[in-house]
Amino acid sequence: MQHLKIGVIGVPMDLGQNRRGVDMGPSAIRYAGLISRLEALGHEVKDFGDITIERRTEEEFSPGLKNLSQVIKANDLLRMQVEAIEEEGYYPLVLGGDHSIAIGTLAGVTKERKNLGVIWYDAHGDLNTGETSPSGNIHGMPLAVSLGFGDESLTSIGGFAPKIKPEHIVIIGARSLDEGEKELIQEKGIKIFTMHEIDRIGMTRVMEEAIEYVKKNTDGVHLSLDLDGLDPNDAPGVGTPVLGGISYRESHLAMEMLAEAGILTSTEFVEVNPILDERNKTAEVAVALMGSLFGEKLL
Ligand SMILES: NC(=[NH2+])NCCC[C@H](N)C(=O)O
Numbered sequence: 326m327q328h329l330k331i332g333v334i335g336v337p338m339d340l341g342q343n344r345r346g347v348d349m350g351p352s353a354i355r356y357a358g359l360i361s362r363l364e365a366l367g368h369e370v371k372d373f374g375d376i377t378i379e380r381r382t383e384e385e386f387s388p389g390l391k392n393l394s395q396v397i398k399a400n401d402l403l404r405m406q407v408e409a410i411e412e413e414g415y416y417p418l419v420l421g422g423d424h425s426i427a428i429g430t431l432a433g434v435t436k437e438r439k440n441l442g443v444i445w446y447d448a449h450g451d452l453n454t455g456e457t458s459p460s461g462n463i464h465g466m467p468l469a470v471s472l473g474f475g476d477e478s479l480t481s482i483g484g485f486a487p488k489i490k491p492e493h494i495v496i497i498g499a500r501s502l503d504e505g506e507k508e509l510i511q512e513k514g515i516k517i518f519t520m521h522e523i524d525r526i527g528m529t530r531v532m533e534e535a536i537e538y539v540k541k542n543t544d545g546v547h548l549s550l551d552l553d554g555l556d557p558n559d560a561p562g563v564g565t566p567v568l569g570g571i572s573y574r575e576s577h578l579a580m581e582m583l584a585e586a587g588i589l590t591s592t593e594f595v596e597v598n599p600i601l602d603e604r605n606k607t608a609e610v611a612v613a614l615m616g617s618l619f620g621e622k623l624l
């Protein structure tokens with residue numbers, strides 16, 4: 326793999342869901358050795374630090390959308406940081422924080438890419454809107470928002486919508502979808518490899534097909550990796566675990582295949598929650614996977 330200039334940005338955000346602690350994700354990931362791991366691979370790494378997140382007030386009550394105004398502000402800040410990282414010639418590597426931050430990441434990286442491919446590695450679809458969400462948690466909505474569905478205050482971040490097109494995205498690892506999400510997937514014909522397909526045809530073929538799919542007619546590819554896509558035995562430190570997930574080994578294979586394909590232009594790792602974790606295991610898994618994603622090999 327060619328040597329990259331990687332720009333790391335942390336988003337200590339927990340306002341997109343109810344479990345406290347996921348705001349400590351970026352620091353747990355750094356503590357697990359991310360920067361030196363990437364530097365050891367020959368990459369030039371610049372740590373842009375963390376976005377400032379407003380405190381949880383709970384005063385604000387926006388039906389259907391929890392902590393809406395703070396989530397908007399944080400994502401707008403992240404969007405600007407991601408744009409600045411790219412302008413400086415760095416590959417954006419975003420550390421969450423809950424998955425609502427994908428709204429800001431995608432707004433930033435689509436400023437110059439109008440046909441971005443997206444790989445959504447997740448137990449969930451994150452395709453809810455305020456109307457379909459069972460929880461009101463915005464971390465269950467970022468893919469819908471980026472496709473232009475949901476509250477205008479979220480879809481309009483960055484001044485344009487939609488950010489991405491349904492035919493350019495692929496979901497991998499899904500095993501928990503709400504009714505409204507299933508409808509959206511069917512209506513828009515969104516490509517999805519659920520756990521059923523992973524079991525049936527294996528991760529190798531899933532990744533081969535996914536890579537071919539997101540390469541088609543796109544001008545870049547973003548990987549949004551939610552640690553709950555992995556099985557909770559391998560990644561216990563997440564707020565919304567779902568049994569029967571992708572294994573650690575399958576995930577390494579997926580990352581290695583992405584590294585070989587050389588198609589990614591930005592990446593985010595989200596939902597690492599150190600309070601729910603076992604001795605920083607999930608952050609260590611995240612760093613190991615990022616190692617593979619950025620070119621680490623045994624021999
Ligand atoms: N990024 C995540 N972990 N999302 C979980 C979403 C769970 C559920 N579908 C919801 O909308 O509330």
Ligand SMILES: [Mn+2]
Binds near residue numbers: 448449553
């Ligand atoms: Mn998830």
Ligand SMILES: [Mn+2]
Binds near residue numbers: 424447449451464551
């Ligand atoms: Mn998610």
